[in-house]
Amino acid sequence: MNYYSDNADALFERYNALDFETVHADLQSCLPETPGAALDVGAGAGRDALALARRGWDVVAVEPAHGLRERGEAHTQGHPVQWMDDRLPGLDSVRALSERFNLILVSAVWMHVPPMERERAMRVLSELLAPGGRLCITLRHGPGDGARVFHPVSRAEVERLARQRALIDVTPSGTGETRSDCQGRDEVTWETVCLQLPDDGTGALPVLRHIIVNDQKSSTYKLGLLRVITRIADGLPGMVVRRTDQYVTVPLGLIGLYWLRLYKPLIIDHALRQTQGSAGYGFAREPFYALRHLSVFDLCVGQAFDSHTGKILLAAIRDACQNIRQMPVRYTTWPGSTEPLFVAEPATTRLREVPVRLDRETLLRFGVFHIPSHIWDCASRYACWLEPAIVNEWVDVMQRYEFRYNVGPTRDALRWQAPVRRTHLVRDLIESRLDVGPSPQCTWTGTRLRTNHYEVDHALPWVHWNNNDLWNLMPATRRANREKRDHLPAAGLLSDAHDRIIDWWTSTYLNTRYRDQFIIEAEAALPMVPDASRPQAVFEGLQHQRRRLKQNQQIAEWMG
Structure with missing residues (x-):
């Protein structure tokens, strides 16, 4: 070189x-x-x-x-x-x-x-x-x-x-x-x-199809693990700890956290059996039921808890990780083989009664989880097709139990609960800046915003990727927001907005009390952002994620 x-x-x-x-x-x-x-x-x-x-x-x-x-x-x-x-x-x-x-x-x-x-x-x-x-x-x-x-x-x-x-x-x-x-x-x-390349070429889709459709299942655990991995690959690419030719490694605690998020509404809120017979669940112990008062939106990366709730939550994640390792990891194997498809490496976790934030460091305390690289890539690229297939099989598995559920309510219970579209915090921040000094600029046009004549735009459209993170919420004029609608910003338009986006992130988040929230959210959701305190690194992550969404979902672009 x-x-x-x-x-x-x-x-x-x-x-x-x-x-x-x-x-x-x-x-x-x-x-x-x-x-x-x-x-x-x-x-x-x-x-x-x-x-x-x-x-x-x-x-x-x-x-x-x-x-x-x-x-x-x-x-x-x-x-x-x-x-x-x-x-x-x-x-x-x-x-x-x-x-x-x-x-x-x-x-x-x-x-x-x-x-x-x-x-x-x-x-x-x-x-x-x-x-x-x-x-x-x-x-x-x-x-x-x-x-x-x-x-x-x-x-x-x-x-x-x-x-x-x-x-x-x-x-x-x-x-x-x-x-x-x-x-x-x-x-x-x-x-x-x-x-x-004439087709998918990696062999990942046939493997996943075999597990979803053909593999024997006495419980929904194999499907639960695949759905957790698919959700993480699609929505949290920044949580990858390491990648080699063979495996993508993520925190084992992240797998456990999403497991709780997936099964809590099914078991606690809807009382839907997830195994045959009347036996209990290995992960649903006292800490699991003590989370009854939490919503699934509390079980997200970046959330913070007081010392009492935090200790209970970590105990529930620990139980989930142990059960995942003993059940679906053990019995989800390569087709025609007894070799496990996934590898879980647990770590000894001491639970202390201290405030807890669900960040990478905390979730790594439970160990690491290895996913074959081509399986991870397949889950990332084809999430919008894989998840419906998993849910369809999930309903069929539950219908084989002694008690047959109504398909409609069962599908409703299995629907992934995404947070509602929210922009009120960023609206308040824009309002506070309209009252003092130069008003913020529209991200896409550079026009100065005026009171009652602005909107908060999801740079990567909400309808295609449910993300309310601070880095994704941009100030915009009403006209620009209306014209952009549910389109992706074109690559050139995003590049033109570079300085305005960097300035918005720096002045509104990185130099204020929202710094930690901005950094944790960006590092979790965006690929290739090891240090979100550098706004340029976050911008490059935004570019990568824009291109991924365009390619994976064929979303129309807005040229500005």
Whole structure:
């Protein structure tokens, strides 16, 4: 990387002296017809990322060389291009986003990947492709320049690795031929390989379908665990503690907390049996029933409790974690195997009578919970399809018990209780600023707000993602709020609003008594935000989550 950073200025000029159409003349026919989410691996100076963005693509540009990345980011300013520091073969930061891309461009990069790491690199790239997505790799043939390490590459090797990942070679006839170097180096030639993922490709959906539909169930516990994981993957991507090639790790206490949130209304409020017979539940002990006075909205990340209630709640989470480990984790196995699908590593928890806040540190006191990475990604991407399937099977399982419930009330009880849309706190904060000094600006237009002529807008629409966190609530004029409705802000519009959003967060939350609430909420709900005290990190998390919602739910965009 030192070569690319040390020579960033010269390389920037050299790369951008050639246009995208010239360098990638044979790539044009490989691009998907409809723009979507694109990943540019080894984006360099941003030439290709900018060209894709101008064609309507929403681009994540990955460049590990700091000097080049800085220049590329400046070069693409104002376009829907988001930059990240990451590299092959792992692309750890990109994978942590749990996104899939319709196009992945690996241009002039493959020769830098050591041969022993290419199998992993191909697997990682294939898992980042959306169904039908295309992976375009350009191969450099020729000697090195003495300053950089170039490994030999071949089309045959790429095709072999692609077949192992069930990728199809869709390189158009004539496109895959070697071509001369655009910089005039006689000894250097280039070749393009275009690969496509025909379907989901990870095997996660068949595994989940088997557990939901085919697996034997004497209780609803397996379904409960899958629903908890799906809810966390969809709504709390920021709670991931660690990610490897094999597993995504979250706090075990978070699994227990959502278990309580799921089963409390079913057992306490509606008295619906969740196992056959009249035996009790391993997790529903005295602390569980002592939570009767709490609502499901109290059982959320970030909530705070006094010492008495906090001790009872932690005891209930401990009991839930123990039961989850002994029952659904033990008996939820890979199809045709006795090997558990999930792994729970408990920790000894001492309960003290002190005030409690349900943050990451508190929930990690119970241990950690490991979820296969491709299962986590599947739950994140397909949550809006998986959850109805889980609920349908849940109703069927309960109907097999001795007492047959009415389907309608049972479905109502199983409906996930989302908090009501609320904006009153932010309204009060806007009002307080209207009375003194400059009034807040509309996030989307920059217009100064006036009394009785403003609204509080959910940047990521409430109807598509029930989130009332402070970071998601933005001041807006009534007209802008009415025009935006339930649409996502377009990538360019969000970028244009960058300074106004940062100023709003800093002045309204981070420099006030709402700082802790803002930080905990942002770090839990947004991907890739390890330190929400940095507003720029939160903004980048907002960009990532906007793109995830657009891709996963195909939500319409508002251009402003």
